[in-house]
Structure formats: C-alpha cells, structure tokens
Amino acid sequence: MPDITDDKDEFDKEKKFIEEELGFDHVDSYKIINGKAHYGINVVSISKDEENVEQRRAYVTSPNPMHAMMEVWDSLMQQSLSNGLEQMSDFIRETMEESGMTADRVLAQLLNMLSDEKFHATFMTTIQSVQPDLIVIGNPQIVQGFAVQSMGTAEDMTKQVENFLKEVVKDEEEE
Secondary structure, three states, rough: OOOOOOOHHHHHHHHHHHHHHOOOOOHHHHHOOOOOOEEEEEEEEOOOOOOOOEEEEEEEEEOOOOHHHOOOHHHHHHHHHHHHHHHHHHHHHHHHHHHHHHHHHHHHHHHHHHHHHHHHHHHHHHHHHHHEEEEEEHHHHOOOOOOOOOOOOOOHHHHHHHHHHHHHHHHHHHO
C-alpha cells in the first residue's frame, strides 16, 4: 500500500519520483476528457424519535457522482472513526477517575478489550449505526433547496398531505 500523506511537498516529491524515476504516466493522460464538476451534498441525520433533523451541506469537486459519493463516504468514515476513538479515550479517562484504578490496570483491560473480536464487531457496528439516514448528491443549485423535515406520526403526515392537496386544488380552482 502506498504511503498516505497530507503533506503537499512530500506528495509532489513522490509524484515526481513515480513519473520520472519509475516511468509511470498519470491515468488522466489516457482519459478522453478530464472534466470535473462541483457536486452539492446534503447529509441528513434524523434522531431516533424523529424530532430532530440535522442537515449538513457541503460540496465536492469530482469527475462524476460515483467519485463524489466515495469522497463523501471517506469523509464520513474518517469522522466516525475519529469520534469513536475520542469517545473511547473519554471512557478510559472517566473509568480511571471514577474507579480509582491504576493506569496499568486500565491499560491491561484496554488491551484485552482491543484484542477481543466481539469488541471489534461492536465497535464497527456502532460506527455503521451512526452513519446518516440520507445523502443527496447532485447539482448544488438543486441540492441547496432540498429540505427534510419530520412529519411526526402517521396521523400528522395524513393531515399534512390533506392540507397540501387542498392547497393544490384551491390554486387550480383560482386559475
């Protein structure tokens, strides 16, 4: 696996080595077009009780929607893993403070936990369970106007649909 870096100078140096020393061409040189577009993204998470709807808007520059989706998922997974590790750290700190256990004992328990396959499954299940409920990717001018709201109970939803249909009929009659 190649080294992953966010150091631009190091990245450019490696690119030069790959091209000049190893003789590789960048795949873009084989493409018919190298177009890119800005894709709007709306990431929606709805609370379990469906009372709170959180929407985060962003954009990604990409050659196609599939690549845009991969960028979104990469970002979401990074955020989820980072959050999971932060929560684990907080748990360890709180356990030490509340229980009075020594750092050696907490570390021994942590090592046991980290080597347990059930813990791995639980950790990954938790990471997957906090992923958003909806991801919309498309033209930013359209995605910008995309809104999600909680409809409440089935009865509330029926009333909202009835009111919407009454408004449509009323508008048609006025025309």
